[in-house]
Amino acid sequence: MSLNSDEVRRIAQLARLAVDDREAEEFAAGLSDIFDFVEALNAxxxxxxxxxxxxLDAEQRLRPDAVSEPDQRELFQAIAPAVDGGLYLVPRVIE
Known part of the structure; x- marks a missing residue:
């Protein structure tokens, strides 16, 4: 499929784009090349x-599902300003 500059100007007008004659010629050539390439792919x-x-028939490398850090929950909650039932208490920020 090949476009000419009149068709490009019509498309530009429908899209409310300002296109001068030089740009219309360049766009017509570029769009025609794209259409030719798509036709070649369709063939x-x-x-x-x-x-x-x-x-590629490749698989994602995954690390082993193993605990790598010691449980420090008690240590972190001991230095928290407010804790209740194992949860961190924070001040209300939304009224």
Missing amino acids: AEIGGVEPMAHP
């Missing part, structure tokens, strides 16, 4: 190709 044979999320 590719993709029958029987299964969709995939990633081109």
Whole structure:
């Protein structure tokens, strides 16, 4: 599909964009190149190709699910200004 400068000016008018004659010619050429590329992609044979999320068949490396830090809850709550039932109490900020 090929666009000419008149079609580009019409599209620009519909989009309420100001386009002069030089820009209309440049946009027509650029958009025509994009349409040609899309047509070339559509011509590719993709029958029987299964969709995939990633081109490489790789797995995410995960760290082991193991405790790596000691439990310091009592230490942290001992220095907190206000604690009740294992929860930190904070002043109300929203009235």
